[in-house]
Amino acid sequence: MTEPLKLDLMSPEMRDDPYPTYARLRQEAPVFRHPMGFVAVSRHADVQHVLRTPELFSSQAMGGGETRTDRDGNPLPGAGSLIAQDPPVHTEQRRIISRGFTPRMIARLEDKIERLTAELLDGASDKDELDVIADLAVPLPVTVIAELLGLDPARRDDFKRWADTMVIGSTGGRRRRSEQDRKNVAEFRDHILAHIEVRRQDPGDDLVSVLIHAEEEEGILSADQVFAFATLLLIAGAETTTNLIGNAVLAADKNPEAFAEVRRDPARVRDFVEETLRWDSPVQLVNRMATEDVELHGETIAAGSFVMAMLGAANRDPDRFDEPNRFDLDRDSSAHLAFGFGAHYCLGASLARLEATTALTRLWEQLPDLSVIHERVERQPSFLVRGPRTLPVRAA
Numbered sequence: 001m002t003e004p005l006k007l008d009l010m011s012p013e014m015r016d017d018p019y020p021t022y023a024r025l026r027q028e029a030p031v032f033r034h035p036m037g038f039v040a041v042s043r044h045a046d047v048q049h050v051l052r053t054p055e056l057f058s059s060q061a062m063g064g065g066e067t068r069t070d071r072d073g074n075p076l077p078g079a080g081s082l083i084a085q086d087p088p089v090h091t092e093q094r095r096i097i098s099r100g101f102t103p104r105m106i107a108r109l110e111d112k113i114e115r116l117t118a119e120l121l122d123g124a125s126d127k128d129e130l131d132v133i134a135d136l137a138v139p140l141p142v143t144v145i146a147e148l149l150g151l152d153p154a155r156r157d158d159f160k161r162w163a164d165t166m167v168i169g170s171t172g173g174r175r176r177r178s179e180q181d182r183k184n185v186a187e188f189r190d191h192i193l194a195h196i197e198v199r200r201q202d203p204g205d206d207l208v209s210v211l212i213h214a215e216e217e218e219g220i221l222s223a224d225q226v227f228a229f230a231t232l233l234l235i236a237g238a239e240t241t242t243n244l245i246g247n248a249v250l251a252a253d254k255n256p257e258a259f260a261e262v263r264r265d266p267a268r269v270r271d272f273v274e275e276t277l278r279w280d281s282p283v284q285l286v287n288r289m290a291t292e293d294v295e296l297h298g299e300t301i302a303a304g305s306f307v308m309a310m311l312g313a314a315n316r317d318p319d320r321f322d323e324p325n326r327f328d329l330d331r332d333s334s335a336h337l338a339f340g341f342g343a344h345y346c347l348g349a350s351l352a353r354l355e356a357t358t359a360l361t362r363l364w365e366q367l368p369d370l371s372v373i374h375e376r377v378e379r380q381p382s383f384l385v386r387g388p389r390t391l392p393v394r395a396a
C-alpha cells in the first residue's frame with residue numbers, strides 16, 4: 001500500500017531527492033494543503049498561472065514590503081526591493097533596474113568572467129583535488145556581482161565575507177546571525193553607501209552609477225533602496241549560480257552519455273547548462289500570497305494563504321516535458337521555469353548562463369577526466385535552493 005502523501009520539506013529524503021514526492025504532488029494533489037497552512041502548487045501550467053497573475057498571487061510573500069528592517073535598522077533582504085513588489089511599483093522599479101542588465105552590460109563582463117575563472121582554476125591546479133564549490137562556484141558569482149556594482153576589486157575578500165553573511169538566513173535551515181554577522185552587515189552597508197557617494201561625484205559605467213543616476217533624474221530610488229538592491233543581488237545572484245554550477249557537475253557524473261557528448265563538442269556546454277536548469281533547478285520554489293479567494297482544481301485557496309510555486313516540480317511535469325526524468329541534451333528545455341516566469345523573470349538569467357557556461361567549459365577542459373568524490377559530497381540544508389555545499393573532485 002502506498003503511504004499517504006506528506007510534504008516534509010526539511011526531511012533528508014527531500015533534500016537528497018525531492019523528485020518522487022513532486023511526482024506524487026503533481027498527480028495526487030496539484031493544490032496541496034500543508035498542515036502548516038501553506039498551499040503547494042506543482043504542475044507546470046499551474047505554476048505558470050500563479051506567476052503570471054500577480055493580481056491574484058502577490059509577490060509580497062517574497063519579502064517584507066517597505067518597512068521591515070533588522071535590529072540595527074538595516075533593510076532586510078527583499079525590503080523595498082524589486083522581488084517583493086507588485087505592479088505598478090514593481091513595473092517602475094524594474095524599468096530602471098533593468099538598465100543595468102542590458103546585453104551590452106553583460107557582454108562587458110565576459111572577459112572578466114573568463115579571466116576570473118582562469119585565475120580560480122589556476123589557484124586550484126596544483127592541488128590533488130579541488131572543491132568545485134569552494135574553489136570555483138562560490139567565488140566566481142560573488143566577484144562578478146562586486147564587478148557589476150563597480151566595487152573596489154581590492155576589497156574582494158571583504159566582499160566575500162559580507163556576501164556570506166548576507167546570504168545567511170535567506171534560505172531554509174541556516175544558522176542565526178551572530179554579533180560578527182551584524183558587524184559584517186554594517187560594514188557592507190557602509191561600503192555601499194560610501195561607494196554611492198563616490199559615484200555621485202564621479203559616475204562610472206557600473207550598476208550603482210546607473211541606479212543613482214535614475215534616482216537623481218527621476219527621484220525613484222533612494223540610497224537605502226540601492227543598498228537593499230545590492231543585498232538582493234547577492235542573495236538572488238550568488239548562491240543560485242553556485243548551485244547551478246554544482247548541479248551541472250553532479251548531472252555530468254550521473255549522465256555519462258550526455259557528458260561524453262559535451263566532451264566531444266564543448267559548444268554543447270550551453271545545452272548542458274540549460275538542461276541542468278530544468279532537470280535539477282537551483283531554485284526549487286518561489287512564494288506568493290493569495291490576494292483573494294482563488295479556485296484551482298476545485299479547491300479554494302483562501303485570501304492571505306501562502307502559495308508555494310514549485311519550480312523544481314513544474315520542470316519535471318510529463319505534461320510539459322516528454323520523459324521528464326531523463327537528462328536529455330537534445331530536448332528543447334526552454335520552457336523550464338528555473339528562472340521564474342512573467343513580470344519577475346530573473347534579471348540575471350543571461351549573466352548566470354554566461355558564468356556557468358564559462359566555468360564549466362574551463363573546468364572540463366582542464367580536468368576532462370574528473371571524478372566526483374561521492375563520500376564527501378554534502379548537500380545544502382535547504383528546500384528553497386538545491387545544490388551541493390561541498391563537491392570535491394579528483395583530476396582523474
Ligand code: HEM
Pocket residue numbers: 051059062082083084094145232233236237238240241244282283286287337338339340341343344345346347348349351352
Ligand atoms: C542560476 C542562477 C539563478 C537562478 C536559478 C535564478 C532564479 C531566479 C528566480 C526563480 C527568480 C524569480 C523570483 C520570483 O518570481 O519571485 C529570480 C529573480 C531575480 N533574479 Fe535570479 N536567478 C539566478 C541568477 C541571478 C543572477 C546572477 C542575478 C544578478 C546578478 C539575479 C538577479 C535576480 C533579480 C534582481 C531578480 C528579481 C527580478 C524581479 O523581481 O523583477 N539572478 N531569479
